[in-house]
Amino acid sequence: MYAFTYQRPSTLADAVAAAQDEDAKLLGGGQTLLPTLKQRLAQPSALVDLSGVAEMKGIKAVDGGLEIGAFTRHAEVAHSDLVKATIPALASLAEGIGDRQVRNMGTMGGSIANADPSADYPSAVVALKATVTTDRRTIAGDDFFTGMFETALEPGEIVKSVRFSTPDKAAYAKFRNPASRYAIVGVFVAKHGAEVRVAVTGAAGSVFRVPAFEAALAANFTAEALNGLSVSADDLNADLHASADYRAHLVTVMAKRAVEAAG
Amino acid sequence: MPCTVTMTVNGKTVSREVEERTLLVTFLRDHLSLTGTHVGCDTSQCGACVVHVDGRSVKSCTTLAVQANGASVTTIEGLAAADGTLHPMQAAFREHHGLQCGFCTPGMVMSAVDLVRNNPTPTEHDIRDGLEGNICRCTGYHNIVKAVQAGAEAMNSPSAKAAAE
Numbered sequence: 251m252y253a254f255t256y257q258r259p260s261t262l263a264d265a266v267a268a269a270q271d272e273d274a275k276l277l278g279g280g281q282t283l284l285p286t287l288k289q290r291l292a293q294p295s296a297l298v299d300l301s302g303v304a305e306m307k308g309i310k311a312v313d314g315g316l317e318i319g320a321f322t323r324h325a326e327v328a329h330s331d332l333v334k335a336t337i338p339a340l341a342s343l344a345e346g347i348g349d350r351q352v353r354n355m356g357t358m359g360g361s362i363a364n365a366d367p368s369a370d371y372p373s374a375v376v377a378l379k380a381t382v383t384t385d386r387r388t389i390a391g392d393d394f395f396t397g398m399f400e401t402a403l404e405p406g407e408i409v410k411s412v413r414f415s416t417p418d419k420a421a422y423a424k425f426r427n428p429a430s431r432y433a434i435v436g437v438f439v440a441k442h443g444a445e446v447r448v449a450v451t452g453a454a455g456s457v458f459r460v461p462a463f464e465a466a467l468a469a470n471f472t473a474e475a476l477n478g479l480s481v482s483a484d485d486l487n488a489d490l491h492a493s494a495d496y497r498a499h500l501v502t503v504m505a506k507r508a509v510e511a512a513g
Numbered sequence: 514m515p516c517t518v519t520m521t522v523n524g525k526t527v528s529r530e531v532e533e534r535t536l537l538v539t540f541l542r543d544h545l546s547l548t549g550t551h552v553g554c555d556t557s558q559c560g561a562c563v564v565h566v567d568g569r570s571v572k573s574c575t576t577l578a579v580q581a582n583g584a585s586v587t588t589i590e591g592l593a594a595a596d597g598t599l600h601p602m603q604a605a606f607r608e609h610h611g612l613q614c615g616f617c618t619p620g621m622v623m624s625a626v627d628l629v630r631n632n633p634t635p636t637e638h639d640i641r642d643g644l645e646g647n648i649c650r651c652t653g654y655h656n657i658v659k660a661v662q663a664g665a666e667a668m669n670s671p672s673a674k675a676a677a678e
């Protein structure tokens with residue numbers, strides 16, 4: 251690792267001030283950032299550790315859903331009685347991230363800000379009609395992810411919390427890479443009244459919705475409703491883990507599994 | 514720019530000057546000479562470096578020493594009793610051949626103890642799931658799972674519970 255300075259502010263305002271330095275990097279749980287720094291793939295001059303900012307922590311019930319602080323660890327989401335009772339699919343998604351030690355450190359804000367194409371949370375942000383609140387504004391979940399490792403966040407902008415809408419039914423089904431546990435394909439299906447959302451992660455550069463699946467499921471919320479439907483492999487990822495065709499196939503399979511699990 | 518970190522390691526307060534970029538595992542091994550915590554990879558995947566920070570298992574190779582400033586850290590050296598009696602989980606690994614070369618064992622044991630503290634009666638599935646972050650290249654995991662099952666039972670026994678108080 252290259253050398254850097256370190257600070258641990260205790261308010262969001264102080265964190266924002268510290269993050270204005272263009273070579274500063276925010277530190278969430280460090281489960282992506284520290285491996286990157288160890289490989290010398292980045293050289294920030296300063297790390298601003300968000301773990302002391304109380305305003306960014308905790309899970310609370312709000313009108314129509316849940317508000318989860320950006321500095322909430324994956325394990326806290328997975329084990330929260332409130333999340334399990336309100337949006338069990340979100341708790342089970344969190345329980346499937348990486349391994350126990352990654353979940354004990356990694357945070358929701360770090361995961362969505364990083365926008366890894368195979369990360370799990372982006373699918374929940376989109377399928378659960380989330381809104382992302384930062385130190386300066388509110389961003390619709392639909393507009394948050396703009397590309398591979400790219401988000402709508404401005405330099406130095408800090409995710410404060412994420413507000414998820416409680417669906418009538420939902421489930422997340424992931425076909426994971428057995429070594430890293432990241433999603434080769436993950437599909438989050440959520441039914442909100444007459445509207446159904448199908449959000450796919452892992453398959454392309456960024457999370458995407460599948461309108462044809464959504465329409466079919468809105469008419470008939472069963473796995474059979476997806477028979478014969480598929481996504482095009484044209485813009486999907488291909489790597490040593492899975493070809494684009496295989497990923498396209500998995501999108502339908504995982505969507506069906508999610509619908510079945512949602513019940 | 515050196516900075517001072519102070520934390521409780523295995524019950525003792527320690528304070529040292531470190532660089533901001535010093536990893537917790539480097540602090541434990543090189544600054545405190547607690548070499549029971551191992552480093553098996555540089556990709557945060559193998560779990561040889563697992564320690565407890567404020568009661569939660571974490572990868573000390575993916576944590577900065579400054580992030581643990583003020584925390585209470587337990588390493589494999591801190592598990593056994595003062596008189597050398599092995600922790601029930603350590604004893605179970607020995608009894609059930611849960612190790613061969615032993616390189617992964619400190620991390621396995623620390624992960625297993627954290628798992629059982631949060632889930633006192635884990636099923637085989639819970640154990641395999643709870644040890645996802647620990648890689649062993651020798652044992653094939655089977656005896657590790659048996660050891661953790663036995664270790665969990667031993668940790669739940671009244672005498673072990675009294676000793677842990």
Ligand SMILES: Cc1cc2nc3c(=O)[nH]c(=O)nc-3n(C[C@H](O)[C@H](O)[C@H](O)COP(=O)(O)OP(=O)(O)OC[C@H]3O[C@@H](n4cnc5c(N)ncnc54)[C@H](O)[C@@H]3O)c2cc1C
Nearest residue numbers: 278279280281282283348356357359360363369370409431
């Ligand atoms: C072995 C391993 C397996 C993993 N498996 C999975 C998996 O299966 N699924 C999955 O989804 N993820 C997986 N991850 C990634 C993990 O979930 C990370 O915790 C997560 O991607 C980053 O969160 P963090 O809090 O650790 O952020 P950090 O690593 O600290 O930061 C990541 C990035 O986000 C920025 N950032 C952090 N917090 C904020 C904030 N509040 N506002 C704005 N920017 C911020 C940082 O500056 C940095 O650029 C895995 C990681 C490892 C090491």
Ligand code: FES
Nearest residue numbers: 553559560562574
């Ligand atoms: S040394 Fe491999 S995970 Fe820490």
Ligand code: FES
Nearest residue numbers: 613615649650651
């Ligand atoms: S016993 Fe050799 S790596 Fe596990």
